Amino acid sequence: MRYLTFALAKGRLAKKTLALFEQMGITCEEAKDPDTRKLIFTNEEHKVRFFLAKASDVPTYVEYGAADCGVVGKDTILEEGRSIYEVMDLGFGKCRMCVCGPASAKELLSKNEIIRVASKYPNIATTYFREQKNQTVEIIKLNGSVELAPIVGLSEVIVDIVETGSTLRENGLDVLEEICPLSARVVVNRVSLKMEHERIRTILDNMNSLIKE
Ligand code: PRP
Secondary structure, eight states: OOOEEEEEETTHHHHHHHHHHHHTTOOOGGGGOTTOOOOEEEETTTTEEEEEEOGGGHHHHHHHTSSSEEEEEHHHHHHHOOSOEEEEEOOOSOEEEEEEEOGGGHHHHHTTOOEEEEESOHHHHHHIIIIISOOOEEEEEOOSOTTHHHHHTSOSEEEEEESSSHHHHHTTOEEEEEEEEEOEEEEEOHHHHHHTHHHHHHHHHHHHHHHHO
């Protein structure tokens, strides 16, 4: 039997996903070592293999079939726009994609002013302002600590993930508009969904009953 390969977004999502697999009886002892630098873990009994990738690369591995399945945030799925199937909402990693900024920027949004928007998610930001709001904006791509942008005058607002809201609060920023809810999703390669349908279905069904508990 060939390995069924899962690409996991490294970090919290990967840890939670591996814990779910463990509950299903698919364990990877090596993955539990907090000091391990290994990227690939194998369960020989079930012929399942996991690898840890940077979140934004997970849809790429799945689209090309280097992984049959992936677990990654909805934010990354939307941003990467890859040709993959999203088959399940795992219900963890819940947060929201929002337009944020100082309260004073609310007016700039409602009056359709030409503004600058900083984001790690230029595609999500572009689609939102163009298609949902019909507002002309300049998108500035950043790679982290996006909350800095409106504070230091790089942009009027940001498009970013809000989880607890504490980063915003501690930097004097507010949620101005909500774009969409986010959570961890299972994605599947197009060919794998057909060729490995049975095995994938069984795993998804088991996951589903576990997350409903
Ligand atoms: C994310 C996000 C916000 C923060 C939101 O950043 O971009 O900055 O978490 O979480 P909160 O609402 O609970 O405060 P991350 O920690 O991934 O770091 P980064 O800004 O360097 O990308």
